[in-house]
Amino acid sequence: MFNGFVPRYDLEARIQHSKIDSWGYDLPGARMSRVEGPDTADFASVMSGLVENLNTEMNAPDNLLKDAMMGNENVDVHDVMTAMAKAELSVSVATTAVGKVIQAYDKIMQLQI
Numbered sequence: 530m531f532n533g534f535v536p537r538y539d540l541e542a543r544i545q546h547s548k549i550d551s552w553g554y555d556l557p558g559a560r561m562s563r564v565e566g567p568d569t570a571d572f573a574s575v576m577s578g579l580v581e582n583l584n585t586e587m588n589a590p591d592n593l594l595k596d597a598m599m600g601n602e603n604v605d606v607h608d609v610m611t612a613m614a615k616a617e618l619s620v621s622v623a624t625t626a627v628g629k630v631i632q633a634y635d636k637i638m639q640l641q642i
Contacts, residue, residue, distance in 0.1 A: 582619065586612075597609055
């Protein structure tokens with residue numbers, strides 16, 4: 530590199546070992562354990578939860594704005610703006626999810642049996 534200087538690093542000593550890469554150590558390997566099935570709800574409960582969450586997120590900015598206008602000292606304009614950003618993000622996620630569900634339904638309907 531510079532004037533014949535070549536840095537020498539002991540890379541193996543710098544590696545931080547974890548349970549994932551526990552070769553040769555007395556740690557139980559995380560990859561070797563059995564895989565548990567995820568506890569997921571059915572599609573209808575996921576979609577109803579999405580709608581309920583969307584409704585809650587959409588009402589939050591209005592409620593905070595009313596509290597701020599009434600002079601509540603615990604509510605700040607920043608809280609209202611944060612709630613509005615969360616509501617916008619929730620609408621975006623819900624719109625994307627509904628679009629993907631409709632696309633999947635259209636693909637299923639196009640399948641030839």
